[in-house]
Amino acid sequence: MLFRSLYSAIGNPEDEANLQTSPTHSQARPKYPYQRPTFLKLDTVDEIQVTADHAVRPIIVPRDVNALPWSAGYAETINAGKSRQNEDQSCVCEGRISVVVGGRMTHIPYTLFSVYDGHAGPGCAVAASNDLWQVIQAKLENVGPQLVASSDGKDSYDTIWPSNRSVSTESLVIGALETAFWEADQIIGEEKKVYHMTGGCTVLVALFILGKLYVANAGDSRAVLCRQSRAYPMSFDFTPVTERQRLQTIGRLQPHLLGDEYTCLEYCRKPNRRDIGSRVLYRDAHMTGWAYKVVQDTDMKFPMVYGEGKRSRLLATIGVTRGFGDHDLKAQSQMGTIYIKPFLTPQPEVRVLDIENENVTSDDILVLGTDGLWDVVSNEDVAAVVQRGLTAWDNESRAGRYRYISLAQDLVMAARGKLKERNWKRSNGAPATIDDISVLVIPILPYKNEYLSHKRGEVFDDSRLEDGTDAMEIEKSDSGSPKHNCDIENKHSEQNQS
Numbered sequence: 001m002l003f004r005s006l007y008s009a010i011g012n013p014e015d016e017a018n019l020q021t022s023p024t025h026s027q028a029r030p031k032y033p034y035q036r037p038t039f040l041k042l043d044t045v046d047e048i049q050v051t052a053d054h055a056v057r058p059i060i061v062p063r064d065v066n067a068l069p070w071s072a073g074y075a076e077t078i079n080a081g082k083s084r085q086n087e088d089q090s091c092v093c094e095g096r097i098s099v100v101v102g103g104r105m106t107h108i109p110y111t112l113f114s115v116y117d118g119h120a121g122p123g124c125a126v127a128a129s130n131d132l133w134q135v136i137q138a139k140l141e142n143v144g145p146q147l148v149a150s151s152d153g154k155d156s157y158d159t160i161w162p163s164n165r166s167v168s169t170e171s172l173v174i175g176a177l178e179t180a181f182w183e184a185d186q187i188i189g190e191e192k193k194v195y196h197m198t199g200g201c202t203v204l205v206a207l208f209i210l211g212k213l214y215v216a217n218a219g220d221s222r223a224v225l226c227r228q229s230r231a232y233p234m235s236f237d238f239t240p241v242t243e244r245q246r247l248q249t250i251g252r253l254q255p256h257l258l259g260d261e262y263t264c265l266e267y268c269r270k271p272n273r274r275d276i277g278s279r280v281l282y283r284d285a286h287m288t289g290w291a292y293k294v295v296q297d298t299d300m301k302f303p304m305v306y307g308e309g310k311r312s313r314l315l316a317t318i319g320v321t322r323g324f325g326d327h328d329l330k331a332q333s334q335m336g337t338i339y340i341k342p343f344l345t346p347q348p349e350v351r352v353l354d355i356e357n358e359n360v361t362s363d364d365i366l367v368l369g370t371d372g373l374w375d376v377v378s379n380e381d382v383a384a385v386v387q388r389g390l391t392a393w394d395n396e397s398r399a400g401r402y403r404y405i406s407l408a409q410d411l412v413m414a415a416r417g418k419l420k421e422r423n424w425k426r427s428n429g430a431p432a433t434i435d436d437i438s439v440l441v442i443p444i445l446p447y448k449n450e451y452l453s454h455k456r457g458e459v460f461d462d463s464r465l466e467d468g469t470d471a472m473e474i475e476k477s478d479s480g481s482p483k484h485n486c487d488i489e490n491k492h493s494e495q496n497q498s
Helices: 006-010 045-050 123-142 144-151 169-191 244-253 379-392 399-416 445-455
Strands: 059-061 073-077 088-101 104-119 156-158 166-168 200-209 212-218 222-227 230-233 279-283 291-294 349-354 365-369 418-420 423-425 437-443 494-496
Touching: 059 399, 073 088, 073 399, 088 123, 088 144, 088 437, 104 123, 104 144, 104 365, 104 437, 123 144, 123 169, 123 200, 144 169, 166 169, 169 200, 169 212, 169 349, 200 222, 200 365, 212 222, 222 379, 230 379, 365 379, 365 399, 379 399, 399 437, 437 445
Parallel strands: none
Antiparallel strands: 059 073, 059 494, 073 437, 088 104, 104 200, 156 166, 200 212, 212 349, 222 230, 222 365, 279 291, 365 437, 418 423
């Protein structure tokens, strides 16, 4: 029997911990020990263990309001027992691109927020949260001279090769993010051969640089801009259903990747042997509509994309189609020789918001969240929670600095709910998520004010300082790049139980 049951074929949407991985390096040491986000300052095993109570699911927030740039908020909670550890990770980094132009050192500051949703183990998410920002930094430095030109008021520049086309600085930043995602995934693939690095992860990055916000998404985490109770998506989820045509096209052009067990066709109802000779509605990779075909023996193969919504699975195994890792993942098939990685991609979709030229207010908030939030809370619900929270806090008072941490906490609570009669329920009585939840709440106005201040003349230029150092110099690693969370001073995190 090819599949034990239909349920096992499409997989449990809340449990992907049983995905098959190669045991070749199962005894190897991990590249990084398991961690929670560094800005939480959970440094010991005992401190981390406090966050891993599956029965209580404490909501963890930074104790120090200055733990994140612009007093941004963060909150997280662990799942209800579907995996031993919280497989989400987050990273925040403040850095700068250093460029020598005309014999003078010039710096372009940037701030990066990111969330990673791991599956089949936390290893890949931990590695990505530690390494991706460094790859992005290197890619931005590659185009540093052109970015400096843009900071001087030049919107585009001429390429070094003769061409009739000018290239915008916006497209250079997008290209830096795209190439960084691909390179980071390649690095993870190579390091999986050396280190014990389980599973894979989705990736969502928000990069603030040169007066703009760049949101790069590879997976089903999501970014939403909340403005006056309205939600404006800054990313869209990638799932087997939303990426049906891309996946089917790969299967159609390279049928050997599907073996003898899967088909690139999709059916309105999976045919069985009694249907042979009759007609069934189907669609191929090149089709957006449906048509009829006569059922043949080849149609007995299992569809490569099966199920709907959150329960959809690629090759009956995995519910995500973009992200990092999964290089050794094989399909749940009879032969066990079909690799899934050729169908997965680290390619991000990048969306841009021109903050410098937007009419930004203190109520404009960017929310980044893993799918544990979005599985049960809609974009509109998130915007409503944010607006209520903003109204409740006075932004001008000292206590108002905690408003964004409070908002992140409210959003996690909205998705986690409370434990009632052994089930997690939301306030409206609907089922809550039992997945890990991580949420970043980022105000936009502080960045705009900061950027405009720099643009008016407070530029990072070493030539202005008598001792040759920068008043805003940040600590550097041995390689000369900014350290992870280099400008952030944190305290121990605390838990908040409902």
